[in-house]
Amino acid sequence: EEGTPATCVGAHRSLPLAAYAMGNKALIVGEEGDVIATVQRAASNVSALAWHPHQPVLAVGWHDGNMSIWNQNGPEPSHTGAPQHESSGVVAVAWTDGNVLCSASKTGAAVVWMYEAPKLGVIHNARCNTVAAIRSLVPLHGTDDKPSDEPRFLATAGGAEAFMIDDGQQAHTCFQIDQDSAIVSLLWSPQSRVILVLSSTSTVYQYHLAPDDNAHLQSKNKLSIGPNADASSSTMVWAFPGIAAIATGDDTVRMYNVAEEAMYTVALPESSADGPNAQPQRINALASCRRKHLFAAGTRLGRIVVWSFNGTAKSDDESDWQVATSMDAPHRYAVDRLHFTARGAMIMSQGAITSTLQETTRLRAYGHNAMAVQTAPDTAVIITHNSGASFTLRNGTRIKALDVAMPQVVVHTGRHLEIYSLTESTGSVTQLHSVEMPSSVVAVHPDGVLTYKDNKVTLQTLQLHPLQSVGFNEAEGTPTLIDVMGDFCCVVTSINKLKVCRISPRDLKVIGPARQLQPGEDTDAADQGPFVISRARINARGKKVAFLRKPAAGGRPDTRVHVLDLDTDVVSSYDLAQLGQTPVDVCWNRPSSLGAPGGPAETECLLLAVETAPLKAAPGSDDAGGDASILHAEGEGEGDKPSAARESRQVCSFFAAPNGVMLHHHEPLPKDIVCVAGVTVPNLILCSATGPNPNDHKQVQRRLRDFDGMANDDAKLRDALVQFAYCSTIGNMDEAYKNVKTIKDASVWSNLARMCVSSGRMDVAEVCLANMKDAVAARALREARQEAEPEVAQASLAMSLGMLDEAEKLLRQAKRNDLLTELYAACGKWDVATKHAETHDRIRIFPTLYRHAQHLEGAGEFEEALKLYQKARCYGNEGPRILFMANRVDELRATVTRSDDKELIKWWAQFLESTNDIDGAIQQYSRVNDGFNQVRLLCERRPPDIDRAIELVADPELPSARGAAYFIARHFEEQRSIQQAMQFYDTAGAYKNALRLAKENDMTADIVSISLKCGDKHVALESGAFFEERGMYDKAAQLYQKGGDSQRAIDVCIKGGLYDELHRISESLDAAADPETFIAMAEHFIVSGHHAKAVQMLVFGKAFNEALQLCVDNDVPLTEEMAEAMTLPKSSSQEDEEYRISLLKKIAKVAKAQESWYLACKKYTQAGGGGQGGE
Incomplete structure (x- = not known):
């Protein structure tokens, strides 16, 4: 509509109705923009309007203060005078969730009405200051004890106060925002009882309304807006239950999550029209459609952007809003108002122009060497398959149906059938015929045109002369869809009946009986409800029909692709929901051999392609979004958020196998692809667009997955690959x-x-x-x-x-x-x-960081590489290397100075040492408490600082410095200060060096003390040999014993006559020593007359007979310990066992002789001599 600017626009939230005011009339329109009725008065203009929440009833307010009611099911509109408005213009009208209406005038008078069809009746009136906006407060149904028809409204007066209008005579203040600002927009959420307020100072206030109708401030957030923003166009709407969208006159939408009290931004997408000199986009209008999870914004430059919401009520991320479409309005004027209708159509007001934008599925057709794609409501582009020639067809009216069979194109406008002829050589489009045709069920075949009229589908020549007809009776329904593939066509009726026909040059013959299209047995019970067929395609052999369904009256969409086998009447399906998708269109492979003698191979005709769109979460309500300038009741809820991998359009290929519809491949469609037109092995036929103009549309041929690298004209290879693709899809890899x-x-x-x-x-x-x-x-x-x-x-x-x-x-x-x-x-x-x-592989955290750093280093990103080397805990080696190789020594020095990394500081000290900066190196070593290297450098410098080095060695807090005492000892050795040298060699643990000096200087006492202190047995043995050579047998014996060579110690004692030392050695021996050692000790004790000691040594040396004889000869007492030591274990060897018994009897005999009766009895018993034991 063009003419007077629309002053008010409103859409019904549950019915396909909308209204907009133009001067002295209010136009009621349907979803397609057609005018259904007009409410008009000659004496006054429309100033406000509001739809009843459930009924097709519209309330209209006029500039003279009167009210009107239009009821779709009633007689003419009823007009009601309202003297309470004092002849002042009605500025706001709002309904409760029932039949109570409130209207308010410029004078502050508010009238509460009760609607009883067909008229309004006044309940009471109230008064407040000048009212700028009014909106009902709707309680949460089922949880609030107040009825839905109880009058409760919230009004603003262009200032900081919000007034409550209820059943009283005077409106009272509900809440008041800051005095220096005014209320611009109000939103109401009954579930959480939250009132959201946007002020003129771009501040968002969140109030909670208590059951006693007192509002309490919960939070206040000041929005940060740019200097070029125009706050005068600020507005706010519910973008999703619990999420408010706020526009403040710039190019950004701010999303406010009520539950989380979190704010985030959603920016307008870039456009090809945007440039360095382009005017800034300022958002002027907002709207939302809860049923389809859509949100729209309109700008002053006539641009409209629609987002699709994939999040939940707890969303706080911009990525949850995906751009569904971005377009320039037909008239590049400012978008003043946007509204979504109940079913997703959009009403847009641009000054004197009001438009209805429909969301429709793009028409496309592919057949007989050409592709036709709708690019605008009245425009289609046709692109030939072989040459790529492009034709633009613009008929001036809306295209309702489209089909192509080169060189003919048929178009249906909703009232007329138009036939065009394309001339490829000249690029011209010629209209052949335009005849009235009420039904849009049309299709084209090279031999003629198929149309529906008077319960017949008729095959006509291209000159529209009828050839043959197929009738449809009342039981079969009215044809709604028709599809042609080769010489076969299928027709679907309004009651989902299917007829298949064969087309010949002058005949149309029905094949088989009419069939009922219904889902397969594997379909969920929830999907068995009333539905309509939205797409139906027949394959090239006329044996299978693929179809898509949609619910007859809203509800959950059918996400399945269904295929009917006409030979078996079995329907199989594949559910795209498992891919997170829902089908948009379906097409069978159009074989290149179509029409050739023998026809296409059967397997080639089993391939089909499906264009899909992301599956949206089920909406929580069918309510549409409301105006931003009035208080709008919205609920809160949550939807399921699909994964990021499922948020793009896809193309899927399938094979209709005997055991069901089998997925062959699926992949995302690039953003420039507007639709899938068809498929001809080996290519998918796609349409791409780089801009909105028809000339921006191109045909794209994209190889199917299993056909990469194949030449188009290689028929043998194509057939083999089709068989391969089919067999691999059904899982027969051998075939x-x-x-x-x-x-x-x-x-x-x-x-x-x-x-x-x-x-x-x-x-x-x-x-x-x-x-x-x-x-x-x-x-x-x-x-x-x-x-x-x-x-x-x-x-x-x-x-x-x-x-x-x-x-x-x-x-x-x-x-x-x-x-x-x-x-x-x-x-x-x-x-x-x-x-x-x-998160999952912590053992590889540091190696991964290290490799990332290496990658960045190779790419020349040294700063980032250094950061990662530090995270990988290897900066001490890699950091200096990078800086040093880059000749950034000054930066390296500054880094070391600031750092407390011990490895880095030590590396720097080593570098300074290599440059002969000894003092600097000592200073750096001291920072990391490296006493060893400090002492080393103090001793090596010229002149050496020995005193400082000795202090460091003596410092108990520097244990690492003790090893560096070696360098001090070496200095004293060079100075021939032998005693001091030996002392520091000893401190450093360099015992061999200390022994060397002691031997060189005949310092025997020091040799013994150092050898005993040293834990090295070899050192003790060497020192023992040193003393043995010099006849110092006592020291040699002591050191041999320390070194673990007892035999040599005994030999030295015997050689030197050191009997006391020999006794001491024997006391230190145990039974684990070498038997020869014990025998030698026993011989020495026998000579010296120490027979008891000799017996003990013989027992240790296992010379048991000699030990017992020595006890008898020298009257040495046989103790129980000695007897037990000589008792051998039992043996399986007869010889060993005889020796054991003989030895036990000898022990018993010696014990008996010594009158040790208990011991003798015990041993006789062990020997098996019970009689002797009893004696």
């Missing part, structure tokens, strides 16, 4: 391999290898890699097959083929976090690799 085993093309083997990733056939994969001549990948696969987890081998193959997402998924399944870290690092995803290591 797939047979179809391609004779092919030499590496790309074919690469595709087969890709199949092996999902099938797990690593044996086939090795053959593929061999044919691809990829030795590196083959070796990696062989090594990976040695791992315990089979997924590791599959992941290795996937990585070799560049299938990184699949590799990541497989490694996650195998729970190989170590390989996942390696994968991320190898892909250059260093931040991801580090985060993954920190």
Whole structure:
């Protein structure tokens, strides 16, 4: 509509109705913008309007203070005088959730009405200051004890106060914001009882309304806006339950989460029209559609951006808002108002122009060497398949149906059928016919046009002469869809009946009976409700029909692709919800051999492609978003948030196999692709657009997954690959391999290898890699097959083929976090690799950081590399190296000065030492308490500072300095200060050096003390030999004993006659010593007359007979300990056992002789001589 500017615009929140005021009339329109009714008065203009929340009832306020009611189901609009408004203009109208209405005038008079069809009746009136906006406060249904028809309204007066209008005669103040600002916008959330206020100073106030209607301030947030923002156009709406969208006259939408009290921004997307000299975009209007999770913003430059919400009520992230579309309004005027209707249409007001924008599915057709795509409501572009020639068809009215069969194009406008002819050589579009045709069920075939009229689908010539018809009776329904593929067509009716026909040059013949299209047995019960068929496509052999469904009356969308087998009447389906998608359109493969003798191969006709869109979370309510300038009741809820991987449009390919619809491949569509037009093996036929103009649209041919590298004209290879793709999709890898085993093309083997990733056939994969001549990948696969987890081998193959997402998924399944870290690092995803290591693979945190630092160093990013080396805890080595190699010595010095890294400081000290800066090196060593190197340098400098070095060695807080006493000792040795040298050698633990000096200077006492102190036995033995050579047998014996050589110690004692020392040595021996040593000691004790000692040594030396004889000969007492030591264990050897018994009897006999009766009895018993024991 063009003419008088729209002063008010409003959309019904549950019905497909809208209204806008233009001068002295209010136009009621449907969702497609068609005028349904007009409410008009000659004497006054419309000033306000509001829709009843549930009924098709519109309340209209006039400039003269009167009110009108329009009811879609009633008679003419009723007009009611309102003297309470004092002939002052009605500035605001609002309904409760029931039948109570409130209107307010410029004089501050508010009238509360009760609507009883068809008229309004006054309940009471109240008064407050000048009212600028009014909106009902709706209680939470079922949780509030106040009825929905109880009059409670909130009003503002253009100032800082908000007034409560209830059943009293005087409106009272509910709350008041800061005095220096005015209320610009109000929002009400009944679930949380929150009132949200936007002020003229760009401040957001959040109040909680208590049950007694007293509002309490919960929070206040001052918005930060740019200097170029125009706060006069500030506005606020509910973008999603619990999330308010705020515009403050700049190019940013601020989202405020009520529950979290969090604020974040959503910026307008960049546009091709944006440039350095472009005027800034200022957001002027906001609107939302809760049913479809949509939110829109309009700017002063006529730009409209629509976002789709993928988050929840707790959302606080800009990424939850995905741009659904961005466009320039048909008239580049400022967008004054935006409203969504109940079903998602958008009403836009631009000054004197009010438009209704419909969300429609883009029409597209692909057939007979051409692609046709709708680019605007009245425009389509046709692009030929072979030459790429482009034609623009603009009919001036709306295109309702579109089909193409070169050189003919048919268009239906909703009332007329138009037939065009395209001339490829001249690029011209010629209209052949335009006839009235009420039904948009039309299609084109090279032999004619199919239309529906008078319960018949008729095949007509291109001159519209009828050839043959197929009738439809009442039981079959009215045709709503028609599709043509080759010489077959399918027709779907309003009651979901299907008829299939065969087209010949002058005939249209029905094949088989009419069939009922319904979902398969595997469909959920929730999806069995009333539905309509939105798409139906027949394949090239006329054997299968693919169809999509949508609910008949809203509700949950059907996310399945259904295929009917006409031979078996079985419907199979695939649910795209498992991919996070919902189908948009479906098309069968159009074989290049279509129309050729013999027709296409059967397998080739089983391939179909489906264009999909992200599956949105189920909305919490069907309520549409309301105006920003009035108090609007909205609920709060939560929706499911889909993952980021599922938020893009996709194209999926399937095979209609005997056991069901099998997914072949799916991949995201690039952003420049506007639709999938069709598929002809080996290509998907896509339409891309770089701009809004028809000339910006191009045809894009994109290879299907298994056909990369294939030449278009190689029919034999194409057929083999179709068979391969089919067999691999249904899981028959052996048959797939047979179809391609004779092919030499590496790309074919690469595709087969890709199949092996999902099938797990690593044996086939090795053959593929061999044919691809990829030795590196083959070796990696062989090594990976040695791992315990089979997924590791599959992941290795996937990585070799560049299938990184699949590799990541497989490694996650195998729970190989170590390989996942390696994968991320190898892909250059260093931040991801580090985060993954920190969370799941902590043993590789530092190696990952180190490799990331190496990568950055190689890229010349030294500063970032240094930071990561520090995080990897190896800055002490790598940091100085980088700075030194870069000749940044001054920076290195400053870094060391500021740092407390011991490794770094020590490296710097070593560097200073290498440059002969001894004092500087000592200073740096002292910073890290490195006493050893300090003492070393103090001794090596010229002249040496020995006193300072001795102080450091003596410092108990520097234990590392004790080892450096060696350098002090060496200095004293050079000075021939032998005693001091030996002292510091001793302190440093250099005992051999101290012994060397003691031997050189015949310092025997020092030799003994040092040898005894030293824990090295070899040193003690060497010193013992030193004294033995000099005849100093006492010292030699002592040192031999210290060195563990008891035999040499005994020999020295015997040689020197050191009997006391010999006694001492014998006392220190135990039974574990060498028997020969004990025998030698026994001989010495026998000679010296120490027989008891000699017996003990003989027992230790296991000379038991000699020991017993010595006891008898010299009357040495036989103790029980000695007897037990000579008792041998029992043996299985007869000879050993006889010796044991003989020895026991000897022991018993000696004990008996010595009158040790108990011991003798015990041993006789052990020997088995019970009789003797009893004697």
